Amino acid sequence: MHCGMCLPTCPTYAETKNEKNSPRGRISLMRAIADGELDVSRAFADEMYYCLGCLACETACPAGVDYTGLFEASRAEIEAAEVLASPGRSFWRRVTLDFLFLHPRLFHFAARLLRFYQRTGLRKCVRGSGLLMLAPKRLRALEPLAPEISRRFSQQLIAPVERPRSGKPRFCVAMLTGCVQDVAFARLNRDTVEVLLANGCEVMTPRLQPCCGSLHAHNGELDQARVLARRNIDLYHLDSLDAIISNAGGCGSHLRKYGHLLKDDPDYAQKAKQWDDKLRDIHEWLAEIGFRKPSQDSAVPETNSVTYHESCHLCHGQKISREPRMILESLPGVDFVELPESNWCCGSAGIYNITQPEQSAKLQERKIRHIRGTRASAVAMANPGCHIQIEHGLAETGIVVTSPVSLLAEAYRRECRGDG
């Protein structure tokens, strides 16, 4: 099937109107490789890294083509064929994929260093002195995009086991803290736990959780992704959990496909399937258990009109679109405004803003234009990558960047305090 229904939803095709830059075009190249008509070439590799992996094509595809699987397999083949290999690229891939995102302690240490750099005046000093010009190109590009690291990480804010303040817990859930989310958005993780507690969930949050492996899977390192999946599964006694909660769109999309990732692993195939069955995005879970609507007197004045940006991997990857809106609409004193093209990629796309800065910037600008057009005072989203990308784009506009869960948590807090 190559009907072309995916074309109008593809951000890169919209930019170039060149078939090669569309899902249908990319799949035709994959097929040519599979049929032996084409080698895994440099041009093919460049194309597969030009793809955002936003999966809008999957939502659009009536035929149900599994683009995620094709996309990940293609990138893995590209890495195996080493057509893009260069010393610099290999170095950065090793640093990030083999070290930082494979070892949580190392990751925390790096985050601490980054915070030290951001908070001690070192950053001002480096930026002012032009020292940055001496840094490698990639590091230079990365520096302004790096998220502000939190003072305290998730494990300082969340106890390994937390129970609702009153009453017997209705559910027992595990809370996945993520990597970037853990060190840059620890507050959102805390908010997630609070919302879960307020809705009768006992929350288990193991310390030093491994990365979910989505970064590895999307960048052609499927074996490492499998290692991380097994480590994650091993952290829990799955039978005792009602749900495993993810609050980051990008991670969740990958996390709920462990079954597929480990299907050929005799020791883990069954467990991975059970894992998938219990994996829930936080918004999905709240809707499923019928979350409590905050009372009328808990309105937050700074966010009286809110719009919603859909993380690609939440809406296209996980097909969760209605639930975050339900949460926003439940907030007292909040006027919910629809965002035009709400499910069009913002250009963050994992590390796309570093690998393809030009295309990423165009998408960021398009997104910002729409957000400003709504005249909302806040924009909510549920993915750390989008959060960083959109926050950068909205700098100095005064528009608040937040998440549905944080807004809900704040409304609950205001109820307790009795203000609002």
Add this chain to the structure above:
Amino acid sequence: MQADILQELEQALAPDRILTQKEDLLPYSFDGTAAMKSMPGCVVFPESAGEISACLKIAGARKIPVVTRGSGTGLSGGSVPVEDCIVLCLVRMDQIEEVDPRNLTLLAQTGVITKAIDDAAAEHGLFYPPDPGSMKISTIGGNVAENSGGLRGLKYGVTRDYVMGMEVVLADGEIAWFGNKCVKDVAGYSMRDLFIGSEGTLGIITKVLLKLLPRPQARRTMLATYDSMEDAARTVSAIIAAQIIPCSLEFLDQVTIRCVEDYAKIGLPTEVAALLLMETDGHPHVVAEEALQMAEIAGEHGAVDVHTARDEAEATRLASARRTAFSALARVKPTTILEDVTVPRDKLTEMVHFINEVAGRYSLHIGTFGHMGDGNLHPTFLTDERDRDEMEKVEKALDEIVARTIEVGGTITGEHGVGLAKKKYLAHQFSDPSLALLKKLKQTLDPANILNPGKIFD
């Protein structure tokens, strides 16, 4: 493709608007049609009629075939390249140049997306009715070249009924204009009618002047379900016989319903044998009255249930879901061979019955849907192009279906065009001197045979 030709093309356009690398060309080696593929020599992206003219002059001098393409969603192989040809991809000519609410017309460049035309019309309270299944991505130039139909054909007709004028680049590179904004115009031959549906074989359509209608004030969408497909067909015949012309009367069989529901998840009943999507639009009073009558007729002809869409949003969801039918059928098998036979409406029940009988006889899996009110059926064979034996059976079944279609006074294609897919059947429908005249026209307008050669006929 020879280097000197590419050099000439680069001079005529710009180097960045010509693709020659294998990775760039492969994605242009097919269109929306199953199991048809051929590599072009290059792909060019002209941005004006002048540039197209220059390309045609270069091609004409060397007798290089030129295949025109929009978004590549055609379903008869019309824009599948001829080996080593120049593909003229017109998607970058995508401006709506004028909406004229006083004359109810719209002037668009050839690469404008069909849906964008109706959206632009809607801003003025106007309406562009033709709505092919691929309207979200198909180009208007492609629609005119294929004379596309759609879901609203029953009441509003097809693309041809909305083309008032066009700019065409002829095979020798001359740029011609036919038509105007006048409702009546009988000066000379109606040349625009010749180019509508000519599938890129007579000239390259670069601009179209379209007729718009006032946007209907109201519409009502209903879903009738049946235990047998024949009952659905009988309902359609009865509605037409009662002299009601609804906007659409679309049907889906069970296989198609299940695939569509699997994709769209809008709660279609998956246990029924057939489903009829009925829509009426126009003045609110008329709409209410017609809807009531249609529901009654459906009930009298075996409908198990008739559901009325609660609101505009549900109506749109239903119509959108119907538009995905063809693509959704690929959920069953990788290759979907789509038919487009059309019969006079009084032969509908007979034809539906015959198609099922043939599929059963060859043990083939089919899903059928289509524009029942138009007599336009899309029986779709669900198969795998790698399975030679089954593909052979599909061929035989198709031959039988086409033969019967012609026998009952139907046509081999209602709205997809002949292209490559239906070429072998054209001679069954046209006998001399009609077929000879078609070929004579082609020879006259394109003596060097460079425009989409080998399509429609050899």
